[in-house]
Each structure stands twice: as C-alpha cells, then as structure tokens.
Amino acid sequence: PSTPVRQYSLDSFEIGRKLGKGKFGKVYCARDKATGYVCALKVMEKKELIHFKVEKQFRREIEIQSNLRHPNILRLFGHFHDSDRVFLILEYAGQGEMFKVLRKKGRFDDVLASQYICQIASALSYLHKKHIIHRDLKPENLLIGLNGEVKLSDFGWSVHTPTSRRTTMCGTLDYLPPEMVEAKDHDSKVDLWALGVLTYEFLVGNPPFEEPAHKATYKRISKVDLKIPPYVSVEAADLIRRLLQHQPERRFPLDQIPDHPWIVKNRPHWPN
Numbered sequence: 001p002s003t004p005v006r007q008y009s010l011d012s013f014e015i016g017r018k019l020g021k022g023k024f025g026k027v028y029c030a031r032d033k034a035t036g037y038v039c040a041l042k043v044m045e046k047k048e049l050i051h052f053k054v055e056k057q058f059r060r061e062i063e064i065q066s067n068l069r070h071p072n073i074l075r076l077f078g079h080f081h082d083s084d085r086v087f088l089i090l091e092y093a094g095q096g097e098m099f100k101v102l103r104k105k106g107r108f109d110d111v112l113a114s115q116y117i118c119q120i121a122s123a124l125s126y127l128h129k130k131h132i133i134h135r136d137l138k139p140e141n142l143l144i145g146l147n148g149e150v151k152l153s154d155f156g157w158s159v160h161t162p163t164s165r166r167t168t169m170c171g172t173l174d175y176l177p178p179e180m181v182e183a184k185d186h187d188s189k190v191d192l193w194a195l196g197v198l199t200y201e202f203l204v205g206n207p208p209f210e211e212p213a214h215k216a217t218y219k220r221i222s223k224v225d226l227k228i229p230p231y232v233s234v235e236a237a238d239l240i241r242r243l244l245q246h247q248p249e250r251r252f253p254l255d256q257i258p259d260h261p262w263i264v265k266n267r268p269h270w271p272n
C-alpha cells in the first residue's frame, strides 16, 4: 500500500526564519511538529496568483514537481491552503540560492562549475526521460543543498514536450535559445541551450549574450554571437560551444556530458 497522504495545515508547522522572497511569495524555514523534519514553506497569496494570472502555471508546478524524485531536483512534499493563501511544503536547501553564491564569488573555477553542470545535466536527463522540459534554467532557479549539491527548483515554466509557447515570456531573455526567441516550435533541446548559457555564466560571471537592450540580446542569441574570454579553459569552451549550437539537433547530448573532457578532468580524485 502506498504511504498514506497526510493532510497538512499551517498548524502542522513551527515557522522559523524567513529565507527570502521569491517572485510570487515568501519562503520560510519550518519544522514539521509531528516528525521534527525541517523543510521550506513557500507562501503565496491567492489574490496575487489570480492577479498575475499564474494559477494554471502554479497548478502545473505542483503537479509536475510532486512526482519527481532526483537528488538534484528540489522535492515538493505537499501543499495546502487556507482562506487566502496557498502553501508549498518544499525540501529545505541548506546552502541557499545559487545566484547569491555566484554573485558573491563573481565566478566559479572549473572544479566547482563542472560539478554543478554535471549535476544539472543529470537532473535534466531525468526530466527529459519523463518528457518534461524545464524551460527556465538560470541561476535564480537553482538552490544548493546541505552538502553543496545543486537543486533544480521552480517548475512554473516546465511543460510536457513537445510544445509551442502560448504565454508570453517575462523576465530575462538571456537564457532563451534561438527557436524560442523566434517563437518557433521547441522541444527538450531548449534546456541544452540554457545549460550552455549557464556553463558560460558560472565560469565568466555573466551570461554570454547579455546586452542592456532586449533587441540587442535577441540579435546576439539569434546569431549565436558568442565571445568566450581567454581565461576560460579549452575544455570548458569546447562544451559551451557544443551546447550553444543554433540548430537544436546539433546540441551536445545530456547523456554524454559526464564523459566530456571538461567534466572528467575536473572530477574530484578518488580520496587517496
């Protein structure tokens, strides 16, 4: 028999410190009174979800993330609501937000960046095998677990492939591949492009096609106007170029990433 689904309410938790503000709500550290388990409670106002017309996206996020089990994907344990708020019971990521760590450090070295990229590739491969594309891979949607492992979070934009986007994009264009900025049909290979952008941003500190004006970013993406600084290692530059291919079918396959020289060369040695 499957584990019985517990009914949660706000009263099930001791609320701890506020971890931060997401785009649609606040996140608190919380402890489940019954089990002592520390989790993260994401609180959203129902009227905000309605106002931003994201309730459908939000329901999809819950439906998708609840069924995922992978060490590099943030667990969604359950959800509940009261009269005016909705609550997500999420895995607590002990080292916080990737983008804050990246901003603080400026950029990552090959060892750290390659470990993160290998873990994200593993999570994406798991999602793609379930015909789910994340579609919103960027440092803001990555958290870091207690042992320094990456946790993919925020599935608001993920969909079941193949799809053609119906709702307009909001936020940064930086991570969008040509087929999305050109509003063409797209599939899971959009995540491969974003992984290339992320690899570049981890090693350089900013995304490759960043421009003040959206139009300029769009043009640089469409032309794949990529300039890799000289301090980026030859192996890393090779993987970035193999992911940032204009033609989706030419992008480096996820399952080959663990064997790419950049990953192999920087994998921590067996403790001697």
Ligand SMILES: Clc1cnc2c(Nc3ccc(N4CCOCC4)cc3)nc(-c3cccnc3)cn12
Binding pocket: 019, 020, 021, 022, 027, 040, 042, 090, 091, 092, 093, 094, 095, 096, 097, 143, 153
């Ligand atoms: Cl969902 C979810 C699960 N776990 C977290 C989390 N965990 C977390 C842990 C540790 C530290 N710090 C420890 C080092 O010093 C700096 C803070 C921050 C957040 N944060 C957020 C979040 C969301 C929005 C803004 N800001 C933080 C969402 N989370």
